[in-house]
Amino acid sequence: MTESKTSESVFPQAFAPGLPHVACVLLWYPLFTQPFIFREVQGLRKRLPVSVFSLYGASLRHCSTEMRTAAQQTHTLGTKAIFAILAEVLRQFCLHPLLMGRLFRRTMFRRWSCLETMGENLWAFCAGVYLARRFKEAGIDMIYAPWPRGTATAAWVAGSITGLPFATCARGDNLEPADPDLGAKLDAAFLVRANNGADKVRIENFDRGQAKGKVELVYNGLTLPPLADEAVAPEAASAQADTPGAPASHCFSEADPSFMRLDEVPASASPVPMKRPVRLLALGRFDVTKGFDVLLRACGLLQDRGLDFTLTLAGGGGAVMGLGYMQTELVRLRKQLGLEARVSMPGLISHNELPKLLKEHDIFAAPCVVHASGRRDGIPNTVIEALAYGLPVVSTTVNALPEVVRHGKTGLAVPQHDAEALANAIALLANDSALAAGLAHNGRLLAAHMFDPEANNDRLARVFINNYRCWKESCVE
Numbered sequence: 126m127t128e129s130k131t132s133e134s135v136f137p138q139a140f141a142p143g144l145p146h147v148a149c150v151l152l153w154y155p156l157f158t159q160p161f162i163f164r165e166v167q168g169l170r171k172r173l174p175v176s177v178f179s180l181y182g183a184s185l186r187h188c189s190t191e192m193r194t195a196a197q198q199t200h201t202l203g204t205k206a207i208f209a210i211l212a213e214v215l216r217q218f219c220l221h222p223l224l225m226g227r228l229f230r231r232t233m234f235r236r237w238s239c240l241e242t243m244g245e246n247l248w249a250f251c252a253g254v255y256l257a258r259r260f261k262e263a264g265i266d267m268i269y270a271p272w273p274r275g276t277a278t279a280a281w282v283a284g285s286i287t288g289l290p291f292a293t294c295a296r297g298d299n300l301e302p303a304d305p306d307l308g309a310k311l312d313a314a315f316l317v318r319a320n321n322g323a324d325k326v327r328i329e330n331f332d333r334g335q336a337k338g339k340v341e342l343v344y345n346g347l348t349l350p351p352l353a354d355e356a357v358a359p360e361a362a363s364a365q366a367d368t369p370g371a372p373a374s375h376c377f378s379e380a381d382p383s384f385m386r387l388d389e390v391p392a393s394a395s396p397v398p399m400k401r402p403v404r405l406l407a408l409g410r411f412d413v414t415k416g417f418d419v420l421l422r423a424c425g426l427l428q429d430r431g432l433d434f435t436l437t438l439a440g441g442g443g444a445v446m447g448l449g450y451m452q453t454e455l456v457r458l459r460k461q462l463g464l465e466a467r468v469s470m471p472g473l474i475s476h477n478e479l480p481k482l483l484k485e486h487d488i489f490a491a492p493c494v495v496h497a498s499g500r501r502d503g504i505p506n507t508v509i510e511a512l513a514y515g516l517p518v519v520s521t522t523v524n525a526l527p528e529v530v531r532h533g534k535t536g537l538a539v540p541q542h543d544a545e546a547l548a549n550a551i552a553l554l555a556n557d558s559a560l561a562a563g564l565a566h567n568g569r570l571l572a573a574h575m576f577d578p579e580a581n582n583d584r585l586a587r588v589f590i591n592n593y594r595c596w597k598e599s600c601v602e
Contacts, residue, residue, distance in 0.1 A: 145266035145593040146174040150256070150276045150283075152245075154179045154199050157187035158410065160348040160476050161506050162271055167195060168346060168582030173589065176200065176263060180252045180279060187475050200259070202252055210255040217254050217286070225254070228282055235305040242274070242304065249275040253282025260287055267292065267593050271318075273299050277310050284313075290596050292316035292589070297524065298414065300327050301499030308332035316592045318585070320345050321503045321525035341592070343585045346578025349480055349510050385571055387534045390563035396556055399487055401433040403555040406486035406516070408439040408474060409507050411451040414500050415440075416492035416521065418451075418458055422544035423492070423551065425462035432552060436468045437486065483514040488554050488561070491520040491530070494541040504529055509576050512536075512568035517561040519550045529575065535568040 147169065154177050155163045169175050182203030185193055202210065218225045232250045237243035260268070260283055268284055268291040270276035280291040293314050299307070311317055311328070312335035319325035319342050329337045405424075409415050417438060424436055441452055459468050474482060483489075489511035495501045504525045511518055512529060518536035520526045530536040537554065539546035554561040 140174050144173050145589060146176070146264055147589060148256070148260055148263070148265040148268045148280075148283075149175055149177045150180065150268060150270045150280050151177065151272070152180050152275055153184045154201075155188055155192040155195055156184060157189075157192070157476060161345040163192060163195070164346050164348045164578055165271070165582065165585065168578060169586060169589075172582065172586035176265065178202070178256060178259075180249060180275065187473060189475070189477050202255075206255070210251050213255040213258055214251050217257075224286070228254075228285055231309070232278060232282060232306070237305065238302065245275040246278050246306075249278035250282055253279035254286065257283040257286035260289060265289060267315075267589065267596075269589070270294070273307055273310055274304055277314075278306070281310055281313055290315040290593065292318065292592070294318040294320065295328050295331075296320055296324050297503040298500035300324065300331060301501070303331070308335055311336040315339065315596050316341065316588070318343055318588070322528055323525035324503050339592075341588045343588060344576055344581050345504075345506065345509065346581045347509060347513050347572065347576045348476070348506060348578075349483075349513065351573075352514060385574055387531065387567045387571065389533045390560060390567060392553075393557050393559045396560070397558050398556045399554070399558045399561065403432065403434040403488065403551075404486040405434055405436040405488050405490055405551065406439070406482065406511070407436065407490045407492075408482070409491075409505060411440050411455060413451060413496045414493060414502050415451075415505075416494040416541065417455055419494065419542055419544050419547060420490050420492045421455065421458045421462060421464060421468065423490075423547040424464055424468060426544060426548040427552060428462075428464065428467065430548075430552070432555060434467065434551075434555065436464075436490075437482070438468055438470050439472070439474045439482065441473045479510060480514070483511060483516060486516060488551060489516040489518045490547070490551065491518060491526070492539075492541070492547055493521050493523045493526060495523055502526075509572055512565075512572040513576070515565045515569045517554050517565045518568060519547065519554065521547075529568075529571060531567075531571075534564070535571050536564050 149166055151162070154166070166175065166177060177198070178200045180202050182205065183196055183201055185196060229250065232246060256279060266289065268280040268289055270280040270291060270293045273293045273295045277293040280293065283289070284291040291314055293310060295317065308331065311331060317328055317336045317340045319328055319340050321344065322342060325340050325342045328340050407417060407420055411417065427434060438455070456470070459465055491505055491508045493502045493505065501524045508518060508520060508526070508529060512535065518530050520530040520536060520538055521541040522538050523541050527538060530538050532538040537550040539550050
C-alpha cells in the first residue's frame with residue numbers, strides 16, 4: 126500500500142521559472158492546534174511550488190472546512206504507507222549499506238528523553254529514506270521542516286541521501302529542553318528560520334553556535350480574518366489616531382519588521398471603569414508553560430477584593446496531547462479557590478469559533494511562565510489574535526512576549542509566577558476603560574503591521590528563494 130495523495134505536479138497557478146520546488150515536511154497537516162503553520166504553508170503555496178508531506182495519518186478533528194480541503198492536497202504517510210516505507214528502507218540498506226548505517230547511527234544513537242521521542246525519530250528516519258526517493262521523482266529542490274524534531278529528522282535524512290538542502294525552524298520549547306540532536310541539525314541545515322527576535326538570539330547562541338550566520342527572522346502571520354468593522358491596515362497605522370488615550374504618532378521601519386515606535390498610553394486622570402462583570406479570557410493548550418494556575422490564583426485575589434468578573438478559560442488537551450495532567454489541576458484549583466461560579470472551562474475551541482469568542486470579552490490574559498525544565502513559549506498565537514481583535518492584553522515578560530506586549534504601550538506586562546501583580550494589572554484595566562482602549566488600539570496597530578500575513582509570507586518566500594540561490598551558486602563553485 127502507498128500513502129494517500131493527490132497529484133501535486135499540477136500547481137494551482139503558473140510560477141516564474143527558477144523558483145525552488147519546496148517539500149514541506151510535517152508530522153500532521155493540517156492540525157487544528159497549529160493554524161499559524163496552516164496559514165504559512167498555504168501562503169507559501171501561492172508564491173512557490175510547494176508539496177506538503179505528512180509523516181503521520183490525517184488528523185482532522187476540529188479542523189475548519191478550509192483545512193479539510195487543504196488536506197486533500199497533502200501526501201499523507203502513516204500506517205497506509207508502512208509497507209512501501211519499509212520496502213524502501215530495506216532496498217537502500219542493500220544498495221548503500223555504509224551510507225545507511227551511518228545515517229541510522231547518526232539518527233538513533235542518542236540519549237533520547239523518552240521512548241516516545243525515540244519512536245518519533247525512528248519513524249522519521251524510515252520516512253526520510255522513503256521520501257528521498259519521492260523527492261527525486263517529484264523534482265524537489267529544497268526541503269523545509271517547520272519543526273526541528275521528527276520532521277527535521279526526516280528532512281535531514283532525505284537531504285543526506287539526495288544531496289538536497291534542508292531548512293528548519295526552532296521556537297520556544299524546542300530550544301530548552303532540546304533534543305540531543307538539535308545542535309547537529311542546526312549545523313547541517315542550510316537555513317534556520319526564527320519567528321521572533323528572542324528565539325533568534327537563542328538559536329544563534331545554542332550549543333556551539335552552529336546556526337550563526339544562517340538564522341532568518343520572519344514573524345508568523347495573523348490566522349484570523351480581520352475585524353469587519355474598521356479593520357486596521359499596516360499603512361494606516363502611521364496616521365494620527367483620534368481615539369482618546371491612543372498614541373499620537375507611529376513609526377515603521379521596513380528594514381526591521383519587528384520595529385514600531387508607539388507612544389505610552391497614560392492612565393486616566395478620572396478613570397471610568399469597564400461595564401460589570403468584566404469578561405476575562407484566556408485560551409490555549411493546558412500546558413505547564415501557559416501559567417493558567419497563576420491566573421486562577423490571581424482570580425481568587427480579584428474575587429477577594431470584590432471585583433465583579435467572569436473568566437473563560439478555554440483549551441484543553443492534557444494527557445491526550447502529551448501535556449500531562451494540568452487540566453485536572455486547574456479543575457481542582459478552581460474548586461479550591463471557590464471560583465466555579467466565575468470561571469467557565471468550555472474545553473477545546475475550534476479556530477472557526479475564535480472571532481466570536483474574542484469579540485465577547487473585555488481583557489485577554491496570557492500569564493506564560495518558564496517551566497523548571499526550561500520549556501517556554503515564544504509568542505503565543507492567541508496573544509497575536511487577541512491584539513488583532515482589539516483586546517487589551519495582560520501578559521508576563523517571558524521570552525518573546527515583550528516584543529508584542531509592550532508594557533504601557535500595547536498592554537501590561539508583569540513578572541511570571543506573580544499572581545498578585547497579575548491581579549493588579551487586570552484590576553487596573555478593569556477600572557480604567559480609556560487606558561484599556563488606548564492599549565488595545567496600539568496593540569491592534571502593532572498586530573496588523575508586525576503579523577501581516579501577506580507581507581510575512583512574501584518575506585518567507587524571498588528568504589527561501591535567496592538562500593536557495595546562494596546555496597546553488599556555492600555548489601556550482
